[in-house]
Amino acid sequence: MRQSERAYATLLDEIQRGVLPPGAVLGEVEQAARLGVSRTPLREALGRLAAVGLAVQQSPRVTVVADIDADDIRQLFEVRAMLEAGAVRLAAVRGDTAVFTRLAEEFTAIGRRGPEAATDASDDYYDLIARLDAAIDAAVDNDHLAQALATVRTHLVRVRRLARDKPERLAASVGEHRLIAVALAARDGELATHATHVHLHNALHSALESALDSALDSAVPSAPASAPESPPRGNP
Amino acid sequence: MRQSERAYATLLDEIQRGVLPPGAVLGEVEQAARLGVSRTPLREALGRLAAVGLAVQQSPRVTVVADIDADDIRQLFEVRAMLEAGAVRLAAVRGDTAVFTRLAEEFTAIGRRGPEAATDASDDYYDLIARLDAAIDAAVDNDHLAQALATVRTHLVRVRRLARDKPERLAASVGEHRLIAVALAARDGELATHATHVHLHNALHSALESALDSALDSAVPSAPASAPESPPRGNP
DNA sequence: TTCTGCCCTAATGTATACATAGAGCGGGGA
DNA sequence: TCCCCGCTCTATGTATACATTAGGGCAGAA
Numbered sequence: 001m002r003q004s005e006r007a008y009a010t011l012l013d014e015i016q017r018g019v020l021p022p023g024a025v026l027g028e029v030e031q032a033a034r035l036g037v038s039r040t041p042l043r044e045a046l047g048r049l050a051a052v053g054l055a056v057q058q059s060p061r062v063t064v065v066a067d068i069d070a071d072d073i074r075q076l077f078e079v080r081a082m083l084e085a086g087a088v089r090l091a092a093v094r095g096d097t098a099v100f101t102r103l104a105e106e107f108t109a110i111g112r113r114g115p116e117a118a119t120d121a122s123d124d125y126y127d128l129i130a131r132l133d134a135a136i137d138a139a140v141d142n143d144h145l146a147q148a149l150a151t152v153r154t155h156l157v158r159v160r161r162l163a164r165d166k167p168e169r170l171a172a173s174v175g176e177h178r179l180i181a182v183a184l185a186a187r188d189g190e191l192a193t194h195a196t197h198v199h200l201h202n203a204l205h206s207a208l209e210s211a212l213d214s215a216l217d218s219a220v221p222s223a224p225a226s227a228p229e230s231p232p233r234g235n236p
Numbered sequence: 237m238r239q240s241e242r243a244y245a246t247l248l249d250e251i252q253r254g255v256l257p258p259g260a261v262l263g264e265v266e267q268a269a270r271l272g273v274s275r276t277p278l279r280e281a282l283g284r285l286a287a288v289g290l291a292v293q294q295s296p297r298v299t300v301v302a303d304i305d306a307d308d309i310r311q312l313f314e315v316r317a318m319l320e321a322g323a324v325r326l327a328a329v330r331g332d333t334a335v336f337t338r339l340a341e342e343f344t345a346i347g348r349r350g351p352e353a354a355t356d357a358s359d360d361y362y363d364l365i366a367r368l369d370a371a372i373d374a375a376v377d378n379d380h381l382a383q384a385l386a387t388v389r390t391h392l393v394r395v396r397r398l399a400r401d402k403p404e405r406l407a408a409s410v411g412e413h414r415l416i417a418v419a420l421a422a423r424d425g426e427l428a429t430h431a432t433h434v435h436l437h438n439a440l441h442s443a444l445e446s447a448l449d450s451a452l453d454s455a456v457p458s459a460p461a462s463a464p465e466s467p468p469r470g471n472p
Numbered sequence: 473t474t475c476t477g478c479c480c481t482a483a484t485g486t487a488t489a490c491a492t493a494g495a496g497c498g499g500g501g502a
Numbered sequence: 503t504c505c506c507c508g509c510t511c512t513a514t515g516t517a518t519a520c521a522t523t524a525g526g527g528c529a530g531a532a
Contacts, residue, residue, distance in 0.1 A: 002515070002516095003515080003516070004515080004516090027483075027484095028483080028484070029482090029483075029484090037516085037517095038516055038517045038518075039484090039517085039518085040276070040515080040516055040517065040518090041515075041516065041517095043280070043484090043485090044279070044280070044283055047280055047283050047284065047287075048283065048287065051283075051284065051287040051288075052287075053380070053383065059524085059525095060484085060523090060524075061482095061483065061484070061523085061524055061525075062483085062484095063484095072379075072380075075378040075379060075380045075381065076380050078322070078326070078378055078380075078381060079319075079322075079378065079380045079381045079384055081322070082318045082319055082321070082322035082381075083315075083318055083319075083384075085318070086314070086315075086317070086318035090314070142311040142314055142315065143308075143311060144289070144308075144311045144312050144314075144315045144388070144391070145311065145314060145315045145318075147289065147387075148315055148319075148384050148387070148388075151383075151384070152380070152384075155380070238485070238486095239485075239486070240485080240486090263513075263514095264513080264514070265512090265513075265514090273486085273487095274486055274487045274488075275486095275487080275488085275514090276485080276486055276487065276488090277485075277486065277487095279514095279515095280485095295494095296493090296494080296514085297493090297494060297495075297513065297514070298513085298514095299514095
């Protein structure tokens with residue numbers, strides 16, 4: 001594998017997992033030394049991160065991990081709603097009914113486990129949801145849309161980490177996805193679109209709630225809003 | 237200005253203007269020598285072009301200008317419709333009525349010139365349309381949406397070049413944009429959304445018509461569909 | 473003591489040298 | 503004559519050396 005791709009994958013994973021928190025300085029020499037690559041491939045990795053919006057040039061001299069606040073999350077969900085609503089509308093027309101029928105059955109089955117099983121089987125939940133997304137993408141068959149959605153999803157990974165889904169929210173999410181799958185199986189684009197909007201509305205509110213509880217300090221100026229005393233560093 | 241940015245701007249312009257046609261090989265040493273920069277900043281420029289989708293790695297060894305066919309244009313307009321329809325719906329709520337009222341008046345004024353003036357004043361037409369787009373972006377105030385739209389618009393520049401708008405189409409487009417501006421001035425998000433869909437429907441059909449006439453050979457296999465004898469080169 | 477201006481360091485931006493792998497071509501054999 | 507093997511050459515991928523500039527720190531003066 002190319003060193004630049006390896007560096008990109010590593011940095012992406014670390015940013016998404018929070019190892020490199022928002023505001024962490026991404027010095028070229030520092031990260032190159034840490035990842036064991038030269039500056040050239042690392043620069044390419046930073047360029048890709050900047051292109052997708054996860055790294056920003058705070059000044060002409062310093063690149064940092066992009067900040068993320070409640071407003072960012074709202075903006076992200078606005079774009080996501082536009083793209084996913086449009087995607088399911090198209091998928092209802094173009095998709096294979098059998099595929100979505102089967103997915104709907106899987107959602108029904110996994111939903112029967114009840115909310116108390118969600119904690120243990122959360123990986124199964126997320127995997128099934130990812131497969132529904134993949135099926136929608138395949139049905140729509142639009143590269144430009146897929147790329148736009150991929151960018152949004154790249155950011156959403158970090159949002160999910162901030163807002164760990166509670167078990168009851170995860171169970172509700174399964175039900176919402178089940179309805180989307182059912183609508184797609186029935187080729188009901190209108191229902192699928194509305195169900196998607198409902199799902200994203202609930203997901204956004206849950207995310208904002210959890211995120212505000214955990215880390216985000218937006219609109220809660222309990223401490224002076226000046227520069228933090230110890231800005232997070234990726235590699236102290 | 238940084239050399240890499242200069243190289244990117246130059247290559248982007250040449251791709252959008254058709255100087256580097258679809259399929260043109262983008263050799264690093266060749267382009268670096270031509271643009272008078274080293275391979276390092278040129279690689280960064282190629283990376284940015286690849287990130288936006290205008291350059292693709294045809295093989296691990298050769299990068300070419302991305303191809304574009306009727307299907308691409310349709311896909312592009314699908315994404316564009318999702319994003320712009322959502323944008324105007326939000327802009328109707330968030331925008332400043334005065335701004336869009338003034339823009340609507342400008343569209344009315346420029347529309348009174350009649351279709352025969354479109355050829356001479358096409359720059360004025362496009363400039364006014366661009367200002368409406370900018371006003372919508374500003375009203376929506378969503379960075380992620382702006383970036384997604386910027387990517388789409390980057391591709392659309394090339395589509396417009398393939399499908400040179402006829403004067404009567406340009407005149408009709410002005411009328412369609414006027415309606416969008418009027419709807420936004422009236423804070424009528426529904427009307428703005430529908431007007432946007434109508435406009436994009438017309439724009440897509442006009443583009444496909446013109447493009448099929450001029451250069452695109454999709455679905456018209458008059459010649460054998462094998463590899464062309466003389467693939468276009470950027471710098472023979 | 474504080475503010476301002478200069479210098480120095482360290483970071484990025486660029487160029488070039490080196491490594492490596494793939495594609496094309498030529499020669500030899502069947 | 504055709505096919506296969508190997509070689510070479512050139513392209514990319516990587517590392518490193520050089521240039522440039524921004525930003526901080528120190529010293530001097532008010």
